[in-house]
Amino acid sequence: MERVVKLLLKLAFAGVCGLGLSYAIAISTPYWFKPKTEASVDSTDATLIRQGEYLAHAGDCIACHTAPGGKPFAGGLGMQTPMGTIYSTNITPEKDTGIGGYSYGDFERAVRKGVRPDGTHLYPAMPYVSYAVVRDDDIKALYAYFMSSVPAVRQDNQPTTMPWPLSMRWPLAYWQLAFAQPRHFTTTVTDAQLERGAYLVEGLAHCGACHTPRGIAFQETALADGANSRFLSGSVLEGWYAKNLRGEDTGLSTWTTAEIVDFLKTGRNDKTAAFGSMSDVVEHSTQHLSNEDLTAIATYLKSLKARDGRSPTWQPKEDITTAALKAGDYSAPGATSYVEHCAICHRMDGKGAPRIYPALAGNSMVFADDPSSLIQVTLAGGRMPKTPHDTMAFTMPGFASLTNREVADVLNFIRNGWGNHGSEISEADISRMRHEIERKPKHYVPGEQK
Amino acid sequence: MNKRSLTLTGAAIVAVAATAGAFAFLHEPTLDAPAVDAIAVLDANGKRIGDYRIPADNTIAAEPNADAIRLGQRLLNETARLLPANVGNGLNCNSCHMAQGKLSDANPYINTTNSYPSFNPRANREVDLTMRINGCFQRSMNGKPLGTDSTEMHAMLAYMDWLRQGVAKGDKTAVRNAGPIDESLVPDPERGRTIYAAQCASCHGAHGQGMKDQAGDYIFPPLWGDESLNIGAGLARTYKAAQFVKYAMPPAMHLEAPLGAGGVLSDQDAVDVAEFFTHMPRPDFAGKVNDWKGVKKPKDARY
Numbered sequence: 001m002e003r004v005v006k007l008l009l010k011l012a013f014a015g016v017c018g019l020g021l022s023y024a025i026a027i028s029t030p031y032w033f034k035p036k037t038e039a040s041v042d043s044t045d046a047t048l049i050r051q052g053e054y055l056a057h058a059g060d061c062i063a064c065h066t067a068p069g070g071k072p073f074a075g076g077l078g079m080q081t082p083m084g085t086i087y088s089t090n091i092t093p094e095k096d097t098g099i100g101g102y103s104y105g106d107f108e109r110a111v112r113k114g115v116r117p118d119g120t121h122l123y124p125a126m127p128y129v130s131y132a133v134v135r136d137d138d139i140k141a142l143y144a145y146f147m148s149s150v151p152a153v154r155q156d157n158q159p160t161t162m163p164w165p166l167s168m169r170w171p172l173a174y175w176q177l178a179f180a181q182p183r184h185f186t187t188t189v190t191d192a193q194l195e196r197g198a199y200l201v202e203g204l205a206h207c208g209a210c211h212t213p214r215g216i217a218f219q220e221t222a223l224a225d226g227a228n229s230r231f232l233s234g235s236v237l238e239g240w241y242a243k244n245l246r247g248e249d250t251g252l253s254t255w256t257t258a259e260i261v262d263f264l265k266t267g268r269n270d271k272t273a274a275f276g277s278m279s280d281v282v283e284h285s286t287q288h289l290s291n292e293d294l295t296a297i298a299t300y301l302k303s304l305k306a307r308d309g310r311s312p313t314w315q316p317k318e319d320i321t322t323a324a325l326k327a328g329d330y331s332a333p334g335a336t337s338y339v340e341h342c343a344i345c346h347r348m349d350g351k352g353a354p355r356i357y358p359a360l361a362g363n364s365m366v367f368a369d370d371p372s373s374l375i376q377v378t379l380a381g382g383r384m385p386k387t388p389h390d391t392m393a394f395t396m397p398g399f400a401s402l403t404n405r406e407v408a409d410v411l412n413f414i415r416n417g418w419g420n421h422g423s424e425i426s427e428a429d430i431s432r433m434r435h436e437i438e439r440k441p442k443h444y445v446p447g448e449q450k
Numbered sequence: 451m452n453k454r455s456l457t458l459t460g461a462a463i464v465a466v467a468a469t470a471g472a473f474a475f476l477h478e479p480t481l482d483a484p485a486v487d488a489i490a491v492l493d494a495n496g497k498r499i500g501d502y503r504i505p506a507d508n509t510i511a512a513e514p515n516a517d518a519i520r521l522g523q524r525l526l527n528e529t530a531r532l533l534p535a536n537v538g539n540g541l542n543c544n545s546c547h548m549a550q551g552k553l554s555d556a557n558p559y560i561n562t563t564n565s566y567p568s569f570n571p572r573a574n575r576e577v578d579l580t581m582r583i584n585g586c587f588q589r590s591m592n593g594k595p596l597g598t599d600s601t602e603m604h605a606m607l608a609y610m611d612w613l614r615q616g617v618a619k620g621d622k623t624a625v626r627n628a629g630p631i632d633e634s635l636v637p638d639p640e641r642g643r644t645i646y647a648a649q650c651a652s653c654h655g656a657h658g659q660g661m662k663d664q665a666g667d668y669i670f671p672p673l674w675g676d677e678s679l680n681i682g683a684g685l686a687r688t689y690k691a692a693q694f695v696k697y698a699m700p701p702a703m704h705l706e707a708p709l710g711a712g713g714v715l716s717d718q719d720a721v722d723v724a725e726f727f728t729h730m731p732r733p734d735f736a737g738k739v740n741d742w743k744g745v746k747k748p749k750d751a752r753y
Contacts, residue, residue: 326531328524339527340507340550341708345701348528353661353669356653357702381705392652394702397710403483406508427480434481 026173027119033173034113034182036105041140043147052145055138058293059131059204060285064088067443073146074098074153078441079125080238084162085441086125094152107143114172114180121172123160124180124218130206133185138204158444179219187224189303197300198224200293201232205285208232210242210277229307234369239436240276241372243365248306249314250422254364260298261291267385267393270354272363275382275396276373283385316362316419322349334413337406341399342414350418356394361418371425374411375433400437404430490624491617502623504552504560505615515608522609523550525602526559529591531667533602538593539733540660540668540677543586543606546685548698549708551613555629555697556711559610561622574745579607589682592733629697632717633689633749642726645719649700650727658730674730681752682735688750691724692717728752 042048056062065088067076075090093100099107106117114128115121122128160167187198201207202224212220213235222231233251234244244251252260262269264286267279274282286294306312321332325348330336339348342360346352350361360366365373381398399407404427415422488501510519525532527550529542544550551559566579577585580603584595596603617623647656653670654660660672672678684690696719701711715723738753 326528328520330520336508336510337506339523343527344544344549344709347663347669349663349665351663353653353663381707381710383705390652391648392700395704395710396702397707398705399707401483401486401707404480406483406506431480431482432478435478438481 022174023170026121026170029121029173029177030109030115030119033177034109034115036103036109038103038105039108039136039140041104041143043144045144048141048144049148050145051138052141052143053149054288055142055204056145057285057288058200059134059142059206060281061091063280063284064125065091067445070443070445071151071153071155073150074155075157076155076444076446078443080439080441081125081162083166084160086123086160086162087158087444088125089157090153090155091146092150092153092155093147094154097154097156098152099146100152102147104140104143107146108139111139111142113182114176121169121176123169123172124175127206127209129180129220129223130203130209132180132183133199133203135185135199155446175217175219179217193296194300194303196293197296197298197303200297201300205297207245210237210240211235211245225304229305232301232304233307236370236372238277238440239372239376239433240278241368241370241374242277243368243373245301246304246306246310247302247312248310249312250364250367250369251304251306252301252364253306253312254314254362255302257295257298257302260301261294264289264294264297265291266387266389268355268358268390270359272358272365273355273384273394275377275384279383279385282387287385287387287389314364317421319361319417319419321361321417321419332413332417334406334409334411337402337410338413338417341402342410345396350414355390356392360414361420363420366415367420367422369423371411371415371422371429372433374415375407375425375429376437378407378411379430379433380437400434404428404434491621492624493621499621500617502560502615502617502625505613507550510612513612515612518605518608519612521601522605522607525606526550526609528667533596536587536593536596537591539591539672539679540662541591541671541679542668543591545668545671546590546694548701548711551610553698553708553711554626556694556709557627557698558625559613560625561614561617561627562610563607563614564617564619564622571745572741574743579610583607586683588737589735590679590685592678592680592735628690628693631689631693631696631720635718635721637688637721637725638718639722639726639729642722642724645715645723646726649714650723653700658727673727674732676733678732680733680735682738682741686728686732686752687748688721688725688728689748690750691728692720695724696720 062072064077064079065073065075070076073090073092075088077088078085079088090098092098095101102110102117109115110122112128112132112134114124114126185199185203187195189195189198208220208223208231211232211234212222213230213233215221222228225231229246232245235242247253259269259271263272263274264282267274267282267287324332325335325339325343330339345357346360350359352359368374377396379398379400382396384393384395386393407430408425408427411425414420415425486503488503490498491500491502493499507523510516513519526543526547530537530540546557547559548556551557562579566582567576569575570577570582580598583603583606587593587595654673658672658674658678660668660677661670663669679685685694696715696717697712699712700714701709703712703714704710741753742751
């Protein structure tokens with residue numbers, strides 16, 4: 001018995017020493033793994049500031065760093081993770097609660113390397129893994145813009161709702177060692193437009209943060225197009241499926257370059273419309289980008305090849321739905337609910353109304369690999385982004401009032417109607433999404449503190 | 451108990467506890483739709499005597515006259531396409547009776563069966579529901595009446611009768627046909643023209659022409675011109691149109707099912723835009739000579 005106790009004591013001692021060593025290594029990483037690089041930036045240079053403002057749109061900083069109804073860039077937006085809610089931070093140039101005290105080196109290290117001036121490691125909710133490839137000149141422009149032109153707001157940052165010990169941040173050092181190596185933008189493409197597209201998509205636009213599948217440690221499984229072809233092949237975040245953007249069946253094979261540009265510029269095209277998280281992306285980011293940059297992004301996305309085993313084109317079935325509905329044949333499961341709740345806007349032919357009501361026929365969101373977005377928009381509704389390109393921005397109402405059986409039936413009807421085909425949605429899928437919607441984080445919007 | 455069995459027992463307890471814990475942590479109870487909202491059923495004195503719930507269409511199949519109800523539903527939804535001999539323009543019954551007549555403030559059919567026969571001031575006599583429906587065909591749909599005893603007329607009546615879900619004649623549900631509007635407001639059609647361009651033209655067209663689909667059927671009905679309602683229609687009157695515009699238009703503005711409709715315009719906005727589009731050119735109504743005979747006309751009467 002005495003021997004067992006001794007062994008346990010030894011193990012405990014070794015454990016404490018190991019933990020202490022791990023901690024010491026973790027808090028030392030900002031000094032050797034991610035050191036600061038200072039440079040002088042003229043924050044009064046009007047051209048540089050304008051460039052920085054444009055790049056801030058490209059990086060979509062405002063979308064996450066502003067709570068709904070809160071002050072721009074003052075933080076407080078809650079982001080849902082399996083462990084709890086993380087709140088975005090105040091990145092206005094306010095001295096005490098924002099980034100007003102940041103040197104260029106502090107700013108650069110936070111944006112590209114995910115480390116705060118005090119050495120705290122940032123959660124990868126901040127897409128520093130993508131921003132890592134943003135070029136020095138662009139980071140300098142961003143710094144000039146934030147320091148000179150964003151109105152300072154005094155607003156304290158909110159702690160996460162994660163319980164201890166999950167709330168400790170130092171283990172993130174190891175996550176960063178494994179998944180967030182400092183790196184530069186490299187590409188094999190030689191065409192200038194494709195290169196620009198790749199630079200924006202991989203970097204500031206951080207498309208992969210939502211559209212690339214994540215691994216067991218929440219790391220993006222690809223940061224650029226490469227051998228494993230997982231880059232931008234679709235992923236689920238907060239119950240929204242960010243669609244497959246690769247040149248394959250359910251990806252962007254059914255989209256033309258012009259349709260992608262139109263979608264990013266205006267939040268809609270003749271076939272579909274943005275909703276959910278993508279609506280925010282268009283409203284805050286892509287609508288502000290130049291046509292040249294949007295074309296570069298679209299051209300680059302269209303260059304992504306199909307994965308092994310996937311078809312580069314979409315093969316629709318024959319449309320037997322339109323004729324059946326117009327003949328009054330509602331015998332297919334879900335057809336009656338479709339006519340009752342959906343057909344007034346999306347129509348018997350499933351084509352909707354161009355730029356007003358999205359088509360369901362041939363819409364790659366409808367037959368997406370993962371139906372999460374389809375389910376969530378049906379239960380909770382959605383809003384198109386507001387842009388100056390259209391006078392009206394429309395919504396889809398939420399149909400949480402329908403039973404799980406009705407929602408599953410009508411979605412399977414839509415997902416397999418008018419030539420569409422996709423995997424079957426179950427009642428349990430609908431129930432799961434109701435939980436997901438109930439778990440949506442609360443955002444933090446205070447009155448300004450004195 | 452030897453050491454080995456002690457270890458095994460301990461391991462078993464830990465395994466059971468871990469499994470139970472994981473199950474408790476990961477298992478979520480099934481979440482389903484909330485109960486359907488109850489709407490009060492009121493007797494002739496306004497006393498609540500029961501509840502009414504808007505029925506889902508997938509309950510039609512269980513009705514003995516399911517075929518008639520289903521046909522009625524189709525005819526009300528797709529009137530112009532299915533009854534071209536009776537509809538003289540691009541409108542369907544449900545262009546105005548939105549969401550299949552199940553939506554408050556958008557001319558629901560829920561109380562319709564129980565509201566007729568009734569005295570109609572415009573006709574200055576009692577009219578039954580068949581006459582009322584044919585009034586719509588000749589005015590709002592600028593066409594010809596359906597045969598009073600036709601299959602189609604009976605089908606429409608069957609749908610409306612199904613929709614009341616057995617609420618007895620003499621009683622009504624607390625559903626509103628149209629919301630209130632301040633009729634003392636003086637309409638400004640020029641202001642209405644601006645509102646129309648900003649808030650209506652996306653769907654109904656810059657020239658009120660509506661929008662058609664690829665098969666030539668209207669997605670959004672025309673608001674004036676030869677394909678729109680004639681001056682004999684209720685919606686050709688400023689304040690009636692304003693009620694509809696304020697509460698039922700535009701759709702797809704918010705997240706509330708079924709249509710996310712209305713709640714965008716103020717009373718003045720609605721009155722102005724209603725004045726503007728109702729007074730744009732539209733078909734005449736020959737039967738107008740028989741209207742408002744011997745009764746005081748409303749101030750927005752067209753003739």
